[in-house]
Amino acid sequence: MTERETRKPRFYRSLRTAGWTRRWLAGLVLSLLPLLAQASPDPEGLMLREGDEWVASLAMDTTVHMQVHGLLAEVAVRQTYRNDSSQWREGRYLLPLPENAAVGDLSLRIGDRLIEGEIREKQEARAAYEAAAAAGQRASLVSQNRPNLFQTAVANIGPGEEIEIEVRYWQPVSFRDGIFSLGLPLTLTPRYLPDPAPETSFALHAMASTSAPEHLPAVGGSLDRGVAAGPTVALVAEIDAGLPLRRIDSPTHAVTVFGGEGRHRVELSQLVEASDRDFALEWEPEPSQAPRSAVFIDRVAGEDFALLMLVPPTLPVAPLPRELILVIDNSGSMAGASMAQAIEAADRALARLRPGDRFNVIRFDDDFDLLFADAVPAQPGNVARARAWVRSLRAEGGTEMLPALVAAFAGQAPEGYLRQVVLATDAAIGNEDQLLRLIETGRGNSRLFPVGIGSAPNGQFLAKAAELGRGTGIVVRDVNEVAQKMDGLLAKLDRPAMRDIQVDWPGVADAYPSRIPDLYEGEAVQVVARLDRIDGVATVRGLAPQPWSRRMTLAGEKSQPSPGVARLWGRARIDALEDELRRGGDIQTLRPAIVDVALRHGLVSTYTSLVAVDKTPARPVGESLGSTRLANATPAGSLAFAQGSTGWLRDLVLASVLLLGSLLLLVARR
Numbered sequence: 001m002t003e004r005e006t007r008k009p010r011f012y013r014s015l016r017t018a019g020w021t022r023r024w025l026a027g028l029v030l031s032l033l034p035l036l037a038q039a040s041p042d043p044e045g046l047m048l049r050e051g052d053e054w055v056a057s058l059a060m061d062t063t064v065h066m067q068v069h070g071l072l073a074e075v076a077v078r079q080t081y082r083n084d085s086s087q088w089r090e091g092r093y094l095l096p097l098p099e100n101a102a103v104g105d106l107s108l109r110i111g112d113r114l115i116e117g118e119i120r121e122k123q124e125a126r127a128a129y130e131a132a133a134a135a136g137q138r139a140s141l142v143s144q145n146r147p148n149l150f151q152t153a154v155a156n157i158g159p160g161e162e163i164e165i166e167v168r169y170w171q172p173v174s175f176r177d178g179i180f181s182l183g184l185p186l187t188l189t190p191r192y193l194p195d196p197a198p199e200t201s202f203a204l205h206a207m208a209s210t211s212a213p214e215h216l217p218a219v220g221g222s223l224d225r226g227v228a229a230g231p232t233v234a235l236v237a238e239i240d241a242g243l244p245l246r247r248i249d250s251p252t253h254a255v256t257v258f259g260g261e262g263r264h265r266v267e268l269s270q271l272v273e274a275s276d277r278d279f280a281l282e283w284e285p286e287p288s289q290a291p292r293s294a295v296f297i298d299r300v301a302g303e304d305f306a307l308l309m310l311v312p313p314t315l316p317v318a319p320l321p322r323e324l325i326l327v328i329d330n331s332g333s334m335a336g337a338s339m340a341q342a343i344e345a346a347d348r349a350l351a352r353l354r355p356g357d358r359f360n361v362i363r364f365d366d367d368f369d370l371l372f373a374d375a376v377p378a379q380p381g382n383v384a385r386a387r388a389w390v391r392s393l394r395a396e397g398g399t400e401m402l403p404a405l406v407a408a409f410a411g412q413a414p415e416g417y418l419r420q421v422v423l424a425t426d427a428a429i430g431n432e433d434q435l436l437r438l439i440e441t442g443r444g445n446s447r448l449f450p451v452g453i454g455s456a457p458n459g460q461f462l463a464k465a466a467e468l469g470r471g472t473g474i475v476v477r478d479v480n481e482v483a484q485k486m487d488g489l490l491a492k493l494d495r496p497a498m499r500d501i502q503v504d505w506p507g508v509a510d511a512y513p514s515r516i517p518d519l520y521e522g523e524a525v526q527v528v529a530r531l532d533r534i535d536g537v538a539t540v541r542g543l544a545p546q547p548w549s550r551r552m553t554l555a556g557e558k559s560q561p562s563p564g565v566a567r568l569w570g571r572a573r574i575d576a577l578e579d580e581l582r583r584g585g586d587i588q589t590l591r592p593a594i595v596d597v598a599l600r601h602g603l604v605s606t607y608t609s610l611v612a613v614d615k616t617p618a619r620p621v622g623e624s625l626g627s628t629r630l631a632n633a634t635p636a637g638s639l640a641f642a643q644g645s646t647g648w649l650r651d652l653v654l655a656s657v658l659l660l661g662s663l664l665l666l667v668a669r670r
């Protein structure tokens with residue numbers, strides 16, 4: 001691979017200008033400075049704009065209460081907004097939540113009074129909120145920015161006053177490799193938004209999103225916050241596992257565990273923590289008590305719903321040779337601990353290559369490089385060269401993932417080889433829909449295995465990419481986890497546990513995912529369904545590699561009533577409809593269908609929001625209302641923010657100012 005040439009421009013002709021030219025250049029530089037200020041992003045943090053100044057105004061604390069019953073978690077996130085200024089304020093915050101969260105309840109508490117929210121169509125909810133804010137009424141709004149990112153807003157917080165809102169959601173518990181787990185994002189990595197190019201050499205410009213989410217505000221951390229403290233979190237989890245547990249632990253935070261005999265209470269050892277990294281909780285049953293199947297049922301408005309979990313057997317299968325394509329994100333958002341984790345993960349994968357394997361390595365920031373023109377045999381010299389190249393990578397630039405994935409999916413593995421693409425990234429991207437369409441339609445015979453990197457990766461994109469890429473994924477939060485996590489992933493790549501999985505339900509069923517992904521060793525089938533009858537048997541079938549099946553009684557002695565399953569079904573149904581939109585489905589048909597499901601199940605979606613309004617005006621007539629966006633914490637270990645291409649005006653103006661300034665200096669010397 002040849003090194004890129006760098007040509008530096010040279011001036012050959014001296015500049016001879018009159019005094020008026022110097023004055024003209026100076027005036028031009030000064031005229032561009034206001035544009036530079038205009039092109040700069042708004043400051044972030046716990047700040048409020050007052051005229052041309054930014055002042056600290058609002059603080060916010062978060063309390064999380066998790067209740068786990070079997071495979072279902074109900075989570076309440078309580079945010080307390082505190083106004084330390086002398087003015088009436090509106091507070092806004094980006095609330096990251098799990099990618100499979102069904103957000104369904106909102107309450108607003110002012111002193112002893114509690115106002116319950118209601119679900120409405122998005123425009124109607126926003127209009128009600130804005131009208132209340134203008135009328136001086138206290139109000140709150142929860143709207144969806146992305147499937148795993150919500151915006152909360154609270155209007156008319158009085159001077160020295162606290163207002164509390166509580167958002168409640170439901171999510172399924174994950175069961176993998178014999179371990180139950182639950183995650184909660186507590187911050188987010190700033191997203192990179194690529195410029196929409198009129199043409200690309202990859203013929204993918206037609207993939208521009210038809211349902212793009214709202215523009216993400218900048219995220220905090222780049223300014224002095226003044227006297228306002230960063231957001232904090234306190235967390236309690238109550239676990240009713242229904243079976244004896246061997247251990248309960250958190251790989252991300254120090255926790256203290258109380259209780260026993262199947263019921264446990266988990267608290268953060270440090271009662272209040274900075275919310276600068278995602279929270280994860282794991283609990284492992286006694287080996288003799290590890291479940292092989294479970295059914296949870298719910299009945300709402302005369303309809304029956306079921307959540308089914310099944311762990312298929314693992315049968316010995318001889319591993320096939322593979323063509324492994326490693327794709328490494330070395331963009332600016334990966335600076336710090338994330339880059340070290342990505343390098344270690346890639347190095348571990350390279351070290352585990354077998355003599356019969358083939359491989360290649362691709363790195364990307366705002367451009368990309370392939371180590372080899374095509375995949376090469378995993379000979380010692382090739383592997384050593386790749387490991388050295390990976391260790392030389394540095395994090396910088398934007399996150400142009402699309403062309404790197406196009407290159408990764410190109411090519412054809414030799415007959416008899418499994419073609420596997422391993423993507424190591426924090427997924428700090430804003431063009432998720434565009435990338436997911438590529439993965440779904442352009443991966444050919446490759447399978448995609450995302451490796452989430454860092455303390456706050458984009459979990460929704462990583463999970464969806466694995467699903468559409470017919471692979472599986474992991475999250476690496478610490479360098480100390482790399483060896484164990486990567487060894488586990490690479491072992492799974494050797495042995496798919498089951499494919500062509502189907503569930504035969506009694507009667508008529510509307511089940512999700514409609515196409516169950518292939519399972520890898522240690523993974524479980526999880527399906528949620530709406531049924532016209534619950535008194536029957538479901539049969540799970542698949543190839544492992546021989547035909548295999550298992551019958552499960554839905555309303556038997558082992559099934560457990562679980563309020564919340566219906567909401568999980570609603571969330572899954574909405575996800576499926578939004579997938580159709582991303583594939584180019586008719587929005588005139590799909591939008592009303594999404595709204596109908598969301599309103600019936602009380603869920604926040606792309607087109608519905610939760611709103612709560614206190615009918616009594618609080619802000620005196622004549623008092624103005626300022627607005628503050630509270631910053632999310634900078635992810636732990638991160639040294640940089642996403643370097644986006646959306647600030648082209650700022651970059652152009654800055655370059656012009658610097659160039660003209662240089663010309664002024666040259667002229668001044670003559």
